[in-house]
Structures are given as structure tokens and as C-alpha cells.
Amino acid sequence: MPLFRSLIGYRPARLSMLGAAGALILIAGGAAWTQQGSVPYVVSQRGRAFHPVFLSIKQGDTVRIVNDDGDLLHHAYVESDSFNFDSGDQLPGSKTDIVFSVPGTFNVLCGIHPKMKLVVVVK
Numbered sequence: 001m002p003l004f005r006s007l008i009g010y011r012p013a014r015l016s017m018l019g020a021a022g023a024l025i026l027i028a029g030g031a032a033w034t035q036q037g038s039v040p041y042v043v044s045q046r047g048r049a050f051h052p053v054f055l056s057i058k059q060g061d062t063v064r065i066v067n068d069d070g071d072l073l074h075h076a077y078v079e080s081d082s083f084n085f086d087s088g089d090q091l092p093g094s095k096t097d098i099v100f101s102v103p104g105t106f107n108v109l110c111g112i113h114p115k116m117k118l119v120v121v122v123k
């Protein structure tokens with residue numbers, strides 16, 4: 001029964017992958033825990049623009065994006081080789097936290113308003 005044996009042999013590998021994923025979640029949870037004590041950088045979405053349009057922060061810092069457009073949805077996202085983020089729909093008044101976990105220069109864009117752009121330099 002070679003097929004049966006190979007299925008049995010596959011199981012420990014799957015379990016150890018789950019274990020690794022669990023460890024990653026614990027690490028991410030720990031990072032979020034230590035972040036809670038620090039004050040996030042606050043960026044406002046107002047008049048279909050980010051305010052400010054540029055930030056220089058440190059690796060691990062949080063940028064909190066607040067939709068201050070009372071009647072508009074926004075949708076912040078970051079696409080890059082090293083870091084990606086997608087807020088989903090941002091309702092008026094909502095707050096969205098982005099933890100920049102890797103250094104680099106990143107464009108935060110809006111999926112609804114193509115002219116909106118925030119540049120974040122993470123050192």
C-alpha cells in the first residue's frame with residue numbers, strides 16, 4: 001500500500017506547518033502588544049486627500065488613518081515587493097491602523113480616489 005503509507009507520512013509535515021503558522025501568529029501578537037504603548041502617527045483623509053502627504057517613521061511604528069470625509073468611502077492600500085496592506089472599505093469616521101513592519105519607502109494609495117497619495121518612509 002505505497003499510497004496509504006505516503007498519506008500517513010504526509011501528516012506530520014502538515015502538522016509541523018500548522019505549528020509554524022501558530023508560532024508566527026504568536027510573534028505577530030507579541031509585536032502588536034508592544035505597539036500598544038506607543039502613540040500612532042495620525043493621518044486624516046479629508047477632501048479626497050491625505051493630510052499630511054508625507055511621513056517619516058521608524059520600523060514597527062503605526063500609522064492611523066482616519067476617514068474625516070463625512071460622506072465618502074476611502075480604501076487605503078499599499079502594494080510593494082516587501083510590504084502590502086489593504087484596508088477594505090473605510091467608512092466615514094472609521095480608523096484604520098497600518099503597522100509598517102519593514103523599512104523602505106511606501107506609497108499609501110486609495111482604491112477609490114486615484115489622486116490620493118501618502119508617502120511613508122520607514123527607517
Ligand SMILES: [Cu+2]
Nearest residue numbers: 074075110113
Ligand atoms: Cu479615497
